[in-house]
Amino acid sequence: MTYILKPQLHHPSLPTNSLGYTRRDYEGSVSTLCAGCGHDSISSAIIQACFELELPPHRVAKLSGIGCSSKTPDYFLGASHGFNTVHGRMPSVLTGANLANRELIYLGVSGDGDSASIGLGQFAHAIRRGVNMLYIVENNGVYGLTKGQFSATSDKGSKSKRGVVNHDAGIDMVSLALQMGATFVGRSFSGDKAQLVPLIKAGLAHKGAAFIDCISPCVQFNNHPGSTKSFDYVREHNEVVNRLDVITPRDPIHVDYKPGETVRVQQHDGSVLSLHKLNELYNPNSRAQALGYLQARQARGQIVTGLLFVDPEAGDLHDAVGTVDTPLNQLSEAELVPGQAALDRINASLR
Amino acid sequence: MPESVTAGGQASGGKPRINDFVVKFANVNGSGSASANGLFARSVMRMGVPVAARNIFPSNIQGLPTWYEVRITEAGYLGRRGGVDLMVAMNPQTWDRDLAEIESGGFLLYDSTKPIPPSRFRDDITVIGVPLTAMCNEAYELPRERQLFKNTIYVGALAALLGIDLAAIESLLTDDFAGKDRLIKANVEALHMGHGYVRERLAPLPLQVRPANGVGDRIYVEGNQAAALGAVYGGATVCAWYPITPSTSLAEAFTSYCQDLRTDPETGKGRCAIIQAEDEIASIGMVVGAGWNGCRAFTATSGPGVSLMTEFIGLSYFAEIPAVIFDVQRGGPSTGMPTRTQQADLLAAAYAGHGDTKHPMLLPADPGECFEMGAQAFDLADRLQTTVFVMLDLDIGMNEWLTEPFRWDDTRRLDRGKVMTAEQLEAGADFGRYKDVDGDGIPYRTYPGTHPTKGGYFTRGTSRNPYARYSEEGAVYVDNMERLLRKFETAKALVPAPVIRPAKGKTREGVIYFGSTTPAMHEALEMLEAQGRRLNALRVRAFPFADEVFDFIAQHDRVYLIEQNRDAQLRTLVMTEGDVDPAKLVSILHYDGTPITARFIAGAIAQRMQVGQIEAAE
Numbered sequence: 001m002t003y004i005l006k007p008q009l010h011h012p013s014l015p016t017n018s019l020g021y022t023r024r025d026y027e028g029s030v031s032t033l034c035a036g037c038g039h040d041s042i043s044s045a046i047i048q049a050c051f052e053l054e055l056p057p058h059r060v061a062k063l064s065g066i067g068c069s070s071k072t073p074d075y076f077l078g079a080s081h082g083f084n085t086v087h088g089r090m091p092s093v094l095t096g097a098n099l100a101n102r103e104l105i106y107l108g109v110s111g112d113g114d115s116a117s118i119g120l121g122q123f124a125h126a127i128r129r130g131v132n133m134l135y136i137v138e139n140n141g142v143y144g145l146t147k148g149q150f151s152a153t154s155d156k157g158s159k160s161k162r163g164v165v166n167h168d169a170g171i172d173m174v175s176l177a178l179q180m181g182a183t184f185v186g187r188s189f190s191g192d193k194a195q196l197v198p199l200i201k202a203g204l205a206h207k208g209a210a211f212i213d214c215i216s217p218c219v220q221f222n223n224h225p226g227s228t229k230s231f232d233y234v235r236e237h238n239e240v241v242n243r244l245d246v247i248t249p250r251d252p253i254h255v256d257y258k259p260g261e262t263v264r265v266q267q268h269d270g271s272v273l274s275l276h277k278l279n280e281l282y283n284p285n286s287r288a289q290a291l292g293y294l295q296a297r298q299a300r301g302q303i304v305t306g307l308l309f310v311d312p313e314a315g316d317l318h319d320a321v322g323t324v325d326t327p328l329n330q331l332s333e334a335e336l337v338p339g340q341a342a343l344d345r346i347n348a349s350l351r
Numbered sequence: 352m353p354e355s356v357t358a359g360g361q362a363s364g365g366k367p368r369i370n371d372f373v374v375k376f377a378n379v380n381g382s383g384s385a386s387a388n389g390l391f392a393r394s395v396m397r398m399g400v401p402v403a404a405r406n407i408f409p410s411n412i413q414g415l416p417t418w419y420e421v422r423i424t425e426a427g428y429l430g431r432r433g434g435v436d437l438m439v440a441m442n443p444q445t446w447d448r449d450l451a452e453i454e455s456g457g458f459l460l461y462d463s464t465k466p467i468p469p470s471r472f473r474d475d476i477t478v479i480g481v482p483l484t485a486m487c488n489e490a491y492e493l494p495r496e497r498q499l500f501k502n503t504i505y506v507g508a509l510a511a512l513l514g515i516d517l518a519a520i521e522s523l524l525t526d527d528f529a530g531k532d533r534l535i536k537a538n539v540e541a542l543h544m545g546h547g548y549v550r551e552r553l554a555p556l557p558l559q560v561r562p563a564n565g566v567g568d569r570i571y572v573e574g575n576q577a578a579a580l581g582a583v584y585g586g587a588t589v590c591a592w593y594p595i596t597p598s599t600s601l602a603e604a605f606t607s608y609c610q611d612l613r614t615d616p617e618t619g620k621g622r623c624a625i626i627q628a629e630d631e632i633a634s635i636g637m638v639v640g641a642g643w644n645g646c647r648a649f650t651a652t653s654g655p656g657v658s659l660m661t662e663f664i665g666l667s668y669f670a671e672i673p674a675v676i677f678d679v680q681r682g683g684p685s686t687g688m689p690t691r692t693q694q695a696d697l698l699a700a701a702y703a704g705h706g707d708t709k710h711p712m713l714l715p716a717d718p719g720e721c722f723e724m725g726a727q728a729f730d731l732a733d734r735l736q737t738t739v740f741v742m743l744d745l746d747i748g749m750n751e752w753l754t755e756p757f758r759w760d761d762t763r764r765l766d767r768g769k770v771m772t773a774e775q776l777e778a779g780a781d782f783g784r785y786k787d788v789d790g791d792g793i794p795y796r797t798y799p800g801t802h803p804t805k806g807g808y809f810t811r812g813t814s815r816n817p818y819a820r821y822s823e824e825g826a827v828y829v830d831n832m833e834r835l836l837r838k839f840e841t842a843k844a845l846v847p848a849p850v851i852r853p854a855k856g857k858t859r860e861g862v863i864y865f866g867s868t869t870p871a872m873h874e875a876l877e878m879l880e881a882q883g884r885r886l887n888a889l890r891v892r893a894f895p896f897a898d899e900v901f902d903f904i905a906q907h908d909r910v911y912l913i914e915q916n917r918d919a920q921l922r923t924l925v926m927t928e929g930d931v932d933p934a935k936l937v938s939i940l941h942y943d944g945t946p947i948t949a950r951f952i953a954g955a956i957a958q959r960m961q962v963g964q965i966e967a968a969e
Contacts, residue, residue, distance in 0.1 A: 058807060061644070061799045074809055074821075081799030083643060084811040085636070086662050092591075092633040096640025096648060097799070099589050099624040104644075104800050122636070125629040324620040328588040329645035329798060331622055333765055336586040338612045340759045346580065347756040350570035 017054045026050045026057055028078040032071070038190030038216030039069050039138050043076045045193050046107070046136075049200035050077065053248060060105045061097055065090040065119060068145050069111030069138035069216070077107075088119025091126030091135070095317070098131050101327040102318050105204060106133040113143050116152035116171045123173075127180040127209045132316035134203040134210045137173050138190070140218040141229035148221035159226030172298065174308060177211040178291050183314030184210035185290070187305045189234050190217065194243075199307060201246040207268040208314030215303065234303060241282040241293075241306040245274040267312045275307060284309055367557035370400045370425035370565075372436040374509070377449040378502075379442050381413030387502030388419040389751075390523055391509060395423050396571060396753070397519035399563040403429040403870070405750050405946060410596065410689040416445045425565045429717075429753060430871025433948035436558055437513075439505060441483075446471065458556055460508065462501075477556075481508050481548060490544065500541040507545025514559045517546060570756050574747035575651075577718035578677055579604035580757065581725020582649055583612055586765045587675070589648035590625045591637035593656065596689045597745040598679035601651035602627075631656035635663040635674065642673040643810060645770075645798035647729045649675035654683045654696045657703060664738050665704025666812045668835070671785070671794065673732035673768070676700075677725070677741045679748040682944045691944025692745035694866055695916035700740045701894055701924055707832065711842050712740040712894040716869035719754040720892075721747065724847065733768035735842055736796060744915070746867040746946040769795045776805040784808045785831060786817035792837030839895055846893035849900055852876070858885035861907040862956070863900070865891040865921065867946060868913050874949035875956070882953075884960055886911070894924065901929040904936070911956055913939045915947055 014022040026047040031040050050060065057079040064070035066087035073082040085093045094108045108126075115123045115137050126135070141158070143149040148161050155170040177185050184206040188196040196214065203210035215234050217223050223230045228237075242263075249270035263284070265273040275284060283289050290309045297304045324331070374391070378384035385406070392404040403422040409415035422432055437458040440449045446467075453459060455475045461467070463480025472478055483504055487497040510517055521539055528534040579601050582590070592602040606625050613622040628634040634650040641648035652660065657678055667674045680696045682688025700712055711731060713724040724741050732739040769789075771782055776797070782805065785794050794817075797806035808819040814831065816822045852873075864872045869890060876888055889903045904910050904925070912922045919938040926933050939955045941947040 056803060058803045059800050063640075079804055079807045081797075081807050082809040083640075084809065084813070085639075086666055086812060089632065089636045089663070092628065092636025093640035093643070095626070095633075096589060096591065096637030096642070096646075097644040098640075099626070099637065100641040100644035100646035100648070101798075101800065121629055122633055125633060129626075318624075321624050321626070322620050323624050324615050324618065324622050328622070328624060328641075331588065333586065335622055336588065336613070337584055337759075337765070339761050342612060343757045343759050347568075347570050350572045351568075 017051055019054050019056060021051065021057065023047060023051045025079070026077055028073070028075045031075040033068060034220050036219040037068070038140065038218070039072050040075070041190040041193060042136065042138055042196065042214055042216055043072050045196040045200055047076045048193070048197045049204065052197070053201050053204060055105060055204070059103075060107055062107045062109065063090050063094045063097065064109045065111075065114035067111045067114045067143075068218075069109060070114055072138070073107075073109050088114050088117065089122055090114070091119065091122035091131075094133055095126055095129065095131050098133060098317065099323070100329045102132070102323070103327050106131070107204070108133050108135040110135070110137050112137060112139045112141060112151040112153040112173070116173060120152070120171070124176065124180045127177055127182045127211060129317045130181065130183065130209050130315060130320060132207055132209070132318070134200065134206070134212065136200070136212045136214055138216040139173065139213055139229070140216050140222050141170075141227070142218050142222035144218050144221055155228040158228045159224070161221050161224050163226075172294070173211070173213045175291060175294055177213075178287055178309055181209070182211045182309070183208035183311040185309040186211070186307045187213045187215070187303070189215045189238060189305055191231055191235065192238075192305070195240065195305065198244040198246045202244060202267070202271070202273050202307065202310075205246065205248070205267055205269050205271040206310070206314070208311070208316050237301055237303050239279070239297060239302045239304050241277070241279045241304055241308070242284065243276040243278060244307050245276070247272040247274060265310055265312050268314075273307065273310065273312075278306075282306075285311075367559045368436070369559050369561050370423055370563055372423055372558045373432055373434060374421045374423065374437045374439065375435040375449075375452070376419040376421075376439045377442045377445050378417050378419070379444070380409055380411050380415045380417040382502070383499040384417070384441065384502045385419070387506050388421070390520060390527075391506050392421045393523050393571065394510070394515055394520040395421070395560055396566055397523065398516055398560055399566050400425050400560055401427045401429070401565045401753050403431070403753070405431060405746065407945065408690050416442050423560060425563050427565055428870065428874045428949065430874050431946045431948045433950040437556070439509070441505070450476075458558065460505065460512070479512065479553060479556075481505065481545070486544060486548065500537070503538050503541035504545035507542040507547075508549045510542070511546045511549035512553065512556045514555055514561065516562070517542065566753065568756055569753045571751050571753050572718045573600065573749060573751050574715065574718045574721040574743050575601035575679060575749060576604040577721040577754070577757070578715075578725040578741060578743060578748075580608055581722040582675070582729070583608050584722070584759055585647060585726035585729035587647045587649050587729055588623045589637065589641035589646045590623065590650070591628045591634040591641075591648070592626075592650050593628050593631045593634050593652070595631070595653050595656050597681050597749045598651040598653050598656070598677060600749065601677055601679060631659040632663065635660040635676070638674045639663055639667055639672050642667070642732070643799070647673070647675070647733065649677060649729075651677040651679065653679050653681050654699065655686065657696055657699050661703045664710065665706065665708055667738040668704060668708045668710065669706075669812055670810050671736040671796070672810070673736055674738040675728045675732050675741065676738060677743060680742060680744040682942075688944045690745070692867065692946055693915050693942055693944065694742070694744055694868075695920065695942065696742065697916070697920040697924060700742060709839055709895070710738050710740060711735065711846055712742050713847065714742050714865045714892050714894070715747065716866055716890065716892075717747065717754045718752050719757070722757050727847070730766040731842070731845060734766050734793070734845060735838060736768060736793065737838070742866065744867050769793055771795045771797050771801075771806060773802045773806075776802045782806050783817040784819040785815060785834070787834050787837070791841040792834045792839070793841060843895045843897055846895065846897075848897050849892055849903075850890040851899070851903065852888040852890070854885040854887050855880060856885055858887060859908040860885070860910070860960070861887040861889065861903060862911040862913060863889050863891060863903070863921070863925075864913040868915060868952075871947050871949045871952055872913060875952035878949060878953040879956060882957065884957060886956070891921070896925065896928055900925065901931065904929070904931055908935065909937060910935055911937050911939050911959070913947070913952055915941050917942045
């Protein structure tokens with residue numbers, strides 16, 4: 001892998017957001033992934049979402065594990081601090097980082113190899129702790145960097161590029177996240193940017209553990225007939241249950257959909273999720289119904305996408321632990337070190 | 352009620368031994384003996400006589416044998432002596448081995464409710480029977496009361512036999528159960544029951560506790576507790592941990608101290624975050640994440656945890672992220688002896704990680720140093736931007752030791768190391784995350800979120816150039832690895848220096864020791880000195896080793912290395928890190944899981960001095 005810096009020249013007519021940043025300011029270095037990789041579309045959606053949400057780029061911390069998807073944080077938000085950690089362990093590093101400074105926005109990027117196998121435990125525990133983050137799994141059902149082995153999200157019966165049939169049951173990260181208590185769960189498709197960008201915006205704005213499973217076909221090793229993570233398969237089997245608009249407190253509120261088809265959900269930060277129901281039966285406020293619906297559709301070979309569950313009243317790990325409002329990494333020595341007077345009292349109690 | 356029995360009966364008729372003997376309690380785990388035994392030890396201290404007490408316990412909650420050994424030592428020898436003068440045998444399971452351990456001419460206190468055949472006693476010890484079970488059955492209704500108060504009754508009996516002031520014990524009970532008057536009253540009654548029984552029927556033993564002034568202002572505390580307090584004073588704000596013996600009480604003590612010392616008085620919220628993680632890997636992952644983001648963070652674990660954390664420790668080394676690991680060592684390898692002590696993680700910690708890595712270690716010798724090094728470790732981790740180990744062991748960590756009171760210089764400031772601020776970046780400072788600006792191998796870092804356009808970088812475990820950009824260029828890689836070595840060299844001057852204890856005259860032989868071996872070593876040196884065997888002694892307090900360690904070895908013909916592990920791990924470290932003739936280094940190894948004793952060290956050194964035909968040269 002080589003490291004390629006992007007030219008910093010901006011076209012003078014590029015639109016800026018209210019912070020004065022153009023979309024280019026949210027980009028990173030040039031991707032070294034394969035041409036046509038679904039992951040690059042997701043990076044592009046992240047850039048678009050951060051630009052539209054008008055996030056100061058340096059207030060986002062982006063963390064990842066190991067693998068193709070985990071390389072991508074280098075390719076967006078170039079002014080942000082990033083951390084490419086060790087395989088399957090991004091959730092714990094992100095948790096620690098979040099504890100240290102509750103004021104930054106935490107974006108965890110991982111893949112199915114990273115999060116569904118070695119990292120399954122850490123994925124589950126970060127979710128169940130309610131770490132305030134957006135956790136995106138760029139799910140292609142295959143180990144790309146090592147050239148085409150099945151991953152743990154490969155569906156049972158699906159075929160590898162070399163024609164080998166997968167005999168192990170596939171892990172559904174969305175169902176797992178729901179069971180582990182994620183308070184925002186979505187699934188999307190790297191080929192559907194119109195769906196993905198608002199989901200990322202809503203996930204970033206969500207307080208608590210937000211999770212997006214993004215099917216992201218691997219053009220080199222998992223885009224063939226017999227794969228259930230190919231562009232064609234996903235397009236044919238995608239059931240979109242809703243379309244989402246994210247309205248930040250700054251935006252004028254206007255909704256294009258007819259009343260009755262739209263559900264409005266206000267999140268903690270004031271953002272409003274305007275959900276256009278494409279399936280009347282789908283209710284994104286019920287964890288139990290979401291699980292049942294997903295499993296029924298999965299049994300029919302369908303991939304349900306959209307905002308699948310949201311709890312707008314969710315708290316996070318800091319609420320549970322009861323930490324002070326000041327970020328822990330900004331506490332003064334006077335607040336941290338009790339001094340000799342306290343030691344005198346402790347010494348006396350130990351005699 | 353059966354009469355008290357005195358079998359055997361070679362009571363040492365000579366002068367009583369005052370303030371210098373060993374009492375050992377043999378109990379059943381879960382029977383409530385621990386608090387009574389602790390009460391006994393502390394009551395001796397209240398009389399001004401130092402004690403060294405050690406728990407020898409199983410990996411079990413209820414039913415297996417457990418022992419508590421109290422060395423009463425006015426001379427202040429805080430190591431284990433070896434041997435037992437008075438055995439309080441309360442566990443039938445271990446009767447034979449407990450009796451065998453008593454020194455000839457020693458004493459046995461046992462529960463004489465059920466008759467024991469004379470063949471199960473020894474005829475060279477004095478046996479004192481007190482019908483504890485019968486007394487309890489008569490005095491108490493509830494089974495749990497009968498079990499618990501039996502312990503307090505034998506403490507009362509011991510007070511009468513050994514001349515311990517009942518008022519001292521009562522004052523401790525009043526302190527311990529403050530606000531629970533019913534419990535105080537019940538315990539005091541039990542105490543008097545045992546005391547009265549003995550006083551009416553038996554003469555005091557020729558082992559006696561007399562008031563002295565040997566304790567001074569010293570405190571009595573576990574190393575784990577002291578280290579946890581050190582972490583508070585070191586400014587730690589994130590603790591991520593996973594329960595594992597013998598380190599658990601460190602994280603629990605940190606939790607308790609934080610409730611006391613780190614609660615915002617206005618909001619009641621915490622100035623710290625303590626997370627019980629899902630495993631040791633997640634623990635160290637959280638520590639690394641918090642360290643990366645500008646917090647002082649630590650985990651507490653033991654050998655098996657260090658094995659699991661190894662990958663992250665390598666990341667911390669290579670990506671240069673501060674972390675502190677308290678390793679409370681236990682018997683290895685694998686699950687090993689979870690409730691026994693060893694110093695057997697030195698190599699695992701020093702070189703944890705694949706590839707070329709090394710990590711600073713601090714080696715505290717007592718709870719006082721656990722506190723001091725517990726705080727200092729965070730300065731070192733920030734200054735060196737790497738993982739720093741504090742290597743306790745079960746003996747220091749889980750036993751209460753008499754130690755100097757904790758002291759803190761209120762003018763002392765935390766050393767946050769080289770952190771570039773938004774102002775410096777704004778002023779145009781050249782920021783290269785892995786650039787050696789000052790020649791000490793230590794680069795500058797920025798905290799995430801510092802500046803809108805400057806100072807951001809991508810942290811990775813892959814090779815990179817001084818500006819944190821990915822590179823597999825050989826020259827760039829080597830340059831970075833050499834800088835990391837320079838940084839390790841810088842660490843030598845920052846870690847605690849060794850302590851040298853010269854012999855009372857000239858000698859060509861020396862001894863090197865560290866950690867919990869220290870009190871037994873000092874006593875052994877006195878024993879050897881009395882035999883005319885002189886040794887200069889050096890206590891190692893940290894890795895990397897200061898030059899003094901290698902100078903010390905060079906100055907002697909032969910150097911004994913005292914360690915509590917099988918493979919002489921300190922010797923391996925010394926040989927690997929310095930230019931040392933291995934033939935000079937003679938290992939004295941004690942690794943059966945019990946704390947090393949002065950008798951063992953002195954005996955082993957004396958034997959090797961004879962074998963080697965080396966005289967203590969004048």
